[in-house]
Amino acid sequence: MATTHTKSAARAMMAPSVIALLIWMAVPLAMTLYYSTLGYSLYNPISTPFVGFDNYSYFLSDPTFSAALVNTLILVVGVLCITVGGGILVALLLDQDFYGVNVVRLLVIAPFFVMPTVAALVWKNMMMNPVYGVIGQFLSSIGLQPIDWMTEVPLLSIIIIVAWQWLPFATLILLTALQSLSSDQKEAAEMDGAGALSIFWYITLPHMSRAITVVILIQTIFLLSIFAEILVTTNGGPGSQSTNLTYLVYQQAISFGDVGAASAGGIVAVILANIVAIFLVRLIGKNLDA
Amino acid sequence: MARRVTQRRKIGMTVLAWAVGLLIFFPILWTFLTSFKSELTAISIPPQFLFFDWTTENYATIYEQSNYFHYMMNSIYLSLGSTALGLLFAIPAAWAMAFSPTPRTKDILLWMLSTKMLPAVGVLIPIYLLFVNFGLLDSRLGLIVVLFLINLPIIVWMLYTYFKEIPGEILEAGRMDGATLRQEITQILAPMAVPGIASTVLLNIILAWNEAFWTLNLTTSNAAPLTAFIASFSSPQGNFYAKLSAASMLAIAPILILGWFSQKQLVRGLTFGAVK
């Protein structure tokens, strides 16, 4: 399948996509890198002196930054725990034989298709509002004190909203992996006298391990840059209690007009994401050979 | 005996599974119900579940008062436009990668994937400033290009995994039969890959429709899609649950239905073929 003719045609066919992505990646990133060394404020765009690493030291030493970094990590880890744990359970459930499997499947995956702004507003107002929200009313009806989610536990609220959005993703992928496990294997283990729990532990879970890794890595990429959910619910507050790195950079740029510091923050976010990306790319690359 | 046990077990499982399914689905269901309540019923205590006066007045209000249609058209333009542009670029690229692979093909694929992992906030400022400079801020064209670029890696990957399943010999037969490169792609490859292309299109429409970083940051009103329209409800005046619900349903319904149809392909697309 290869003559010089087809090979050069192939190169020409690939070129537009490659060039488009190259520009998309390289140009803005280079600009961000450049801005991050300038004292550049949107309110005074005329003077943009070179300041070296000042923006970085400013950004990194800002207490909000460390708070945002911790929040980002809590957000990512929290959502991962809920979605992976819940995803395994729900996937196991959906893999059972019951009436209406297909309908329940649709119900379970539905949240994934809800746009982030809708998800966040619906949860904020109709679920978590202390007075009118369903959760609050439920708590009062059983005699408990409803809590004001968005001000008392803002980060947890966002974790719940985001986990709700991503649970279907984890479930769907884990279910796909689960269903690709040949029943021969399970039956063989049954013949060998393994109980349901040991089958799960020694056969099913190892079989799903790759899918779990994929779920973790892909979700991490997306979770590192959660934005809309914060913007429409807590605005990062109260204080910086629910500010993550993405939101902090956005604030620096849009609210404070500090292009230099925001750029430095952007570069930090890129570095963080790259650490995860390296693992993911390796994993998928290995899969490509197989 | 064993049969009765399995039957009992099945019924138990049915109850459990439906309970879990409804619990997960509940916020959407609740939104759906609330959208048919009056604003007063919407915040009544205790909440009313099914037996209230169903009304479509919220939908009517949304339709009359807000520019709902304008936002929806923008969502449609953006998702269709970016997907069409994506196909235009990605079909040739995926053809090349699937049927004329070189040792570097794998690296290129992985590199494309890695661009998808670039956090948007890392390039927000330059893109924003470039958009300002080129007058693209709040323009559909600018946003279509951005959405096209962020989803291009996924389109290429999905098409690549689908094309890989088509035997190269058929394309070679076309070549022997005198098909030009364009004919080979449009008359042989594309018709054979229709299911794959269709699911790629579906997934990308979904992703573009729900994208909520660039659409929020690069638009104000003219090019703003439904994501931004809904975000404007975050600072409410007065009673608005029912209207928020109606607007939300209008924003998510089309994509929810599309999503339900494309759930199988979703896994493959979102994992870059790592899980099929």
Place this chain on the structure above:
Amino acid sequence: MGAIRLEKVRKAFGEAVIIPELDLDIKDGEFVVFVGPSGCGKSTLLRLIAGLEDVTSGDITIDGTNATELPPAKRRLAMVFQSYALYPHMSVRKNIAFPLKMAGMDKAEIDKRVSNAAKILNLDNYIDRRPGQLSGGQRQRVAIGRAIVREPAAFLFDEPLSNLDAALRVGMRLEISELHQRLKTTMIYVTHDQVEAMTMADKIVVLHAGHIEQVGSPLELYSRPRNTFVAGFIGSPKMNLLTGAEAKKHDAATIGVRPEHIALSTSEGMWKGTVKVSEHLGSDTFLHVETALHPEPLTVRADGEFPVHYGDTVYLTPQADKIHRFDDKGLAIR
């Protein structure tokens, strides 16, 4: 019309040289069969001729014009693939018409040619079906139909029958031979199958690791193999090749005797042996006989039934004029 000539053709994939320099002449109208063990480069050679792969060096001439640089479509060759490579989204009619459509032929002429081809290949009843709704044999016919409508200078077949069951293979084999008689177009045919090669070919090309070991008519290869490789490859069951003392007696490093050229007896003969396996087909009997001559058992064929079984003693006598002699390089001594 369809003379094909390869001169110093060489093909390497990166470092791996698959076909070292090779020359081959194919005359117009000839039925040429490429045989050789798996992985020897038969398909590669065919694809070089087709233009689906570039030659690394050397020239390919088709009908006197240098075709080395021509794209596949311009070489006026038609190819039938092992997997048939039919277009699954087109009806049989559209499949067959496709090359004509690509050539920009007018509709009436296309229809005429397609219905003509369908008639020749007995496809009339399936003409509006999709390939997915056809049996293997029918698909094969469509693939051939798609090839013949173009009236190519030559047909290239890459193991076209290997996906068919035994009975269909025999039928299609005859059909292709008949087609060749009728069209008198050059055909190049790659196969693993001895019988296909021997019965269909005007000329067989035996390939081994990209080399041509011998070119000749089927009977020539059978009766005068140029070396031990061809001797062992052509003929079924394989020729018995013996080294050592017995070969010395004939002034050779190796001697070869075909199973059908050894006379069998239960009482007397040149070589004494013990039957290890006996295969009784009714029409023939194949014996694998252990002897002192050679570590491996010799294969012997007897006409009709020869009633011996495991452990029986038999005597073997090779026909003196049918013993092939080879020197220490494996080349035939003539």
